[in-house]
Each structure stands twice: as structure tokens, then as C-alpha cells.
Amino acid sequence: MITMEEAEIRSNIIKAMGHPVRLMTIEFLKEGTRSFSEIFSLFTLDKSTVSKHLLVLKEAGIITSQKTGSDMIYRLEVPCVTDFFGCVTAVIENNVRRQQVCLCKR
Amino acid sequence: MITMEEAEIRSNIIKAMGHPVRLMTIEFLKEGTRSFSEIFSLFTLDKSTVSKHLLVLKEAGIITSQKTGSDMIYRLEVPCVTDFFGCVTAVIENNVRRQQVCLCKR
DNA sequence: TGCCTTGTTGGTAACAATACCAACAAACCA
DNA sequence: TGGTTTGTTGGTATTGTTACCAACAAGGCA
Secondary structure, rough: OOOHHHHHHHHHHHHHOOOOOHHHHHHHHHHOOOEEHHOOOOOOHHHHHHHHHHHHHHHHEEEEEEEEEEEEEEOOOOOHHHHHHHHHHHHEEEEEEEHOOHHHOO | OOHHHHHHHHHHHHHHHOOHHHHHHHHHOOOEEHHHHHHHHHOOOOHHHHHHHHHHHOOOOOOEEEOOOOOOOOOOOHHHHHHHHHHHHHHHHHHHHHHHHHOOOO
16 A cells, blocks of 8 residues: 555646646647747636646646747656546546546536 | 647546545555445544545546445446556656655645 | 434635736847 | 847735534444
């Protein structure tokens, strides 16, 4: 079994992925490095909001950033995180199968 | 790319895993079905708090429950979620390597 | 029936997360 | 140099999450 302390560290990383904007960003960066403005243009959000989401991913160690010219370039540091999405899809399909589509409320 | 709506559904499932208590519970259920009282005794929390954490996992479709005698038995519905923990460990190790251990704040 | 045991639900207080706007800093360009 | 672009940081209002206690419901057993 895992200790409570361990669980806390792990959940911090998972929590960082638990937001639609951050999830989409990860998916986007899976295709390669992207600039801030490219990521920003995916959403209809204030630039400060996007910047803060990227900071959350950075602090979790999931992405890194690097200033290049006038652009800030973001990179997916640990691509294996996207492997997980297949399993998330399996959960969703299982929910649909069990007609519990609308139960995922958080 | 993934749509915003899709990202929302997925993030709901990931969010359900993003809490130490729920993460430990998933790890525990990986070993087999467990009763409420077995799960409850892992923590020093009020029973209502534990019950609510289990509800979150249920609503996400990650676990299921079934009344058996006087006990409520919980079961991990989609075991593949634990495959992900290996990658989370990779993130942690990468953070340590880059001396960013203390940056994972959420 | 009365009373444990087992777990869920409701209420609420404390805290965390998220969004916006405004202000700022750094680099680039005219 | 002065203005523009690019992104971050600070402040703050709103909303969401999590914990506790209390009350309840269902089942088992004296």
C-alpha cells in the first residue's frame, strides 16, 4: 500500500491535470512544442487565466517553458501522462454502457 | 485534437482521482473488493467524510458499491486507472532530478 | 419492540480554485 | 526614445471543495 504522504504528492500531479483547459493544453502539447499565443488561441479566456493554468502544469512538473525571442515556448515534459487518457475513455465508455452518463459531475 | 466538451468530461474523471484519500482508496481497492469499514479504517476522518469521498469515485464511475449483509462492499470498476500511477511516479522522479521537488503545490 | 451497528444525507464553516481586470516587465520595432 | 507586442503578477469576487457534527435510515439481534 501507498502512504498518505505519497498519496498527497501523487494527487498534486493528478489534480494539475484535472481541469479542462489544462487537459486540452496537454493534448495540444502532445503534438509538439507550442508558443503561448498558440495555446492561448485555443480558448476564449483572458491571457492571465491561461498563463496561470500553464503555471499550474509547470509547478506540477508536467510541462516546461523556455523564452525564445519574444515568444514563450511550452513543452510537454512527461508525455506518458497522455497514455492515461485511453483509460479515462474506458471509464467514460463503461459509464455510458451502464447508463450513468450524467453521473460524472466533478 | 480534443474538444472543450470532451475535455470537460475527461477532467471530471481525473478530478475524482485528484485527492489523497480517493487515491489511497483506489490503491486499496486494486487489491480486491473492500468493505466501507475497511476503507474507513485507513484514515482518521469522520465516516461521513469517507462516505462522501466514495460517492465522488462512484459518480465518476471509477468504483461501484453493493450492499452485502450489513456491509457496503466497494469494488474498483476500471482497474486500468492504476496503470497511470506509474507515469505519475515518472513525473515525480523527473521533478526530483530537476530539483523541483517542492514545486508541486497542488 | 427496543437498541445497536453501519453508512448516508443535510447543514455549515473554512479553505482552495478560478475567472476577470489592471498593472507591470521585457523584448521588439519604428 | 517611444510605442507595441507578449506574457506574468497582484488583487479580488465568485464559486467549488472538503471537513466536521448532527440527524437520519436500514438491518440485525436481544
